[in-house]
Amino acid sequence: MRRRLRYSNWSGRHSTIPSAWEAPGDEEAVAALVRRAVAEGRRVKVVGAGHSWSDIGMPDDILVSLDGIADVRAIDRDAGTITVGAGIRLWQLNARLAEAGLALPILGSVTEQSVAGVASTATHGSSLVHGNIASGVVGARLVTGRGDMLALGADDPRLAAARVGLGALGILTEITIRVVPAFNLREEVEPVAVEQAAADVEAIARSAEYVKIWHLPHTGMAQVFRYTRTDEAPNLSRVARWIDDHVVNRRVFPALLRFSGRRPASIPRMNRIIARTYLKPTTMVAGSVEAFTLAMPPRHRETEYAVAIGDARAAFEGTLALIERERLRVNFPLEVRFVRGDDAWMSPAYGRDTCQLGAYSGQAPDLDPYFRGFERLMDGLDGRPHWGKETTISPAKVLARLPMAAEFLALRGRLDPHGVFANGFLDRVLGPRAAAG
Ligand SMILES: Cc1cc2nc3c(=O)[nH]c(=O)nc-3n(C[C@H](O)[C@H](O)[C@H](O)COP(=O)(O)OP(=O)(O)OC[C@H]3O[C@@H](n4cnc5c(N)ncnc54)[C@H](O)[C@@H]3O)c2cc1C
Known part of the structure; x- marks a missing residue:
């Protein structure tokens, strides 16, 4: 799918015309796309529903949509989890959970967003008993900036980075998240x-x-x-x-x-x-x-x-x-x-x-x-x-206020050595990355 269409976020404050719109249908196609982008010195930005007030999801170059990777893969009642294609929207996920008599333990105010998008920005509801939506993520699959596919289980320390990855570590293609009986x-x-x-x-x-x-x-x-x-x-x-x-x-x-x-x-x-x-x-x-x-x-x-x-x-x-x-x-x-x-x-x-x-x-x-x-x-x-909302924070303040930011940047360097997932927001907030290539 190639279109010269304008892409805007929900508020309309940020918009851009991506050089290409890509909609891979499976993980292998995502990985091939990333490898191609690296070889050509391009940047790719995966988008969810564009429901961020910040420009965190604004593509500088190639836009990637995972709307075609939005299936329900498994419901494990014993473990209390559901595994989905990462592009699934919350409203679609909620509908499937309701059919199974299940629900997410917490939600924010709307359900238009993709599951990967809400996890990547630490979207939250309101509770000191429950964490943000990403805190329920117990497994994920990630395509890295080398075009590798990583399976991140609950015991993999990198999952704690990828759960709220700001779109900086790779493209999440699959997410396993905790669910509870409907209430x-x-x-x-x-x-x-x-x-x-x-x-x-x-x-x-x-x-x-x-x-x-x-x-x-x-x-x-x-x-x-x-x-x-x-x-x-x-x-x-x-x-x-x-x-x-x-x-x-x-x-x-x-x-x-x-x-x-x-x-x-x-x-x-x-x-x-x-x-x-x-x-x-x-x-x-x-x-x-x-x-x-x-x-x-x-x-x-x-x-x-x-x-x-x-x-x-x-x-x-x-x-x-x-x-x-x-x-x-x-x-x-x-x-x-x-x-x-x-x-x-x-x-x-x-x-x-x-x-x-x-x-x-x-x-x-x-x-x-x-x-x-x-x-x-x-x-x-x-x-x-909040990564999904307007912020003028500098890289120095990010490092000072988030105790694991330095480790996150180091992991980003390993998972995305060419800066293929960088964009203007990440350059401004985490520090500039050289263009891919
Ligand atoms: C009307 C409205 C109500 C909202 N309510 C709340 C609320 O109640 N609580 C709250 O905390 N926030 C809220 N938000 C903010 C919103 O939940 C976040 O900004 C969320 O990230 C938007 O999800 P999205 O799918 O639209 O992602 P996008 O905005 O499209 O992208 C956000 C980030 O996720 C990354 N991303 C998307 N898909 C993937 C993927 N597959 N792999 C890796 N990275 C990916 C993008 O690259 C980008 O960095 C609201 C926003 C709106 C517009």
Whole structure:
């Protein structure tokens, strides 16, 4: 498949015209493609669903899609695992798991992404009991920058690097990930004063199996979402969800974001009107997939950093103070989530339970000062970036903040000696690599 089409990420902020679009149908074809690229001095970038706010998945040269390697290969009920072609999307995987009475133990807010994409950027939900999605990966197959095929089992130390590989180590062609019996969740939403939520953030994080906090700036209030397992039957209204998805998120919110982007002075008042409509205590029971996920949000931009859970209060209060002090007008919620510590070398949760703070905004004049101020604050708190979200982190800071970064770079040198998997993002964030060849 060869097309001269433009490739864009979800937010539309990054786009490029790849020199070629490749869609190999099996691992051998992936390996042959890599060997050819190396021989010709080219770079290849494997993409998932393009759902990263950062340019981590932007091809400089050849785009490779694994949409054709997206099959379910094995379900092992005794081991509690499923093995899939790495290009499978989360929604496809969830559907197959549901048929088998199984589920992933945790998800983020949407399921459009590929399994390899979410693992590669350490995509997460919110729980100090469960790690990010990559933490469930117990096996993988990887095509390296030499065109070799590696099988990485749970006992292979390189799996801890490849689980969150940033697309820098090779092309994952197969993933084996932990699954659990399907379960229902009761969601309880409690409105609280935002100062209270920030002061108590650590206790709140530990108050249920899954917990997250949203704060719409300028409202003085936060919503605490708690999710507990239940045997109750789901009562999620599909009509309400459809309206949320097709009317509110696709029509009403985008119009409000466009208006507030042009008239930023209206943002505080508009946020307060939205809060009056939505800030109510609510409860709902749903299957885990429906409970974890949201209607697709309107187009906006995100940056996100992970701090040690002990710094969650300072990070949360610091962000509130930043908005106040700089008089920033912010038209999207601040999201506060939690991730159990893990051992994936480049995971923002490496070695510590974390609080992940997400600063989000629709296009608006204060977006840049907000994101830059937020990143400066995270700098002071040893913050580690979410790889799939906007970040200006430098290679020196990556080395200082991620204890295994040097080992990761050394392994990258061995697995991708020609820099065939490099792109602009990796050059900027991990340090430049010579072009392949
Ligand atoms: C609307 C929306 C909601 C989101 N919600 C959340 C959330 O709740 N929690 C959260 O943490 N993040 C969230 N994200 C971020 C998103 O999950 C990550 O950026 C994720 O990586 C996107 O997956 P993708 O399949 O689109 O990968 P892409 O963005 O296409 O690629 C991401 C990286 O993965 C690499 N990659 C892809 N496939 C392979 C492969 N086979 N082998 C090796 N590397 C590969 C790419 O090269 C690239 O480096 C959200 C994003 C959007 C747009």
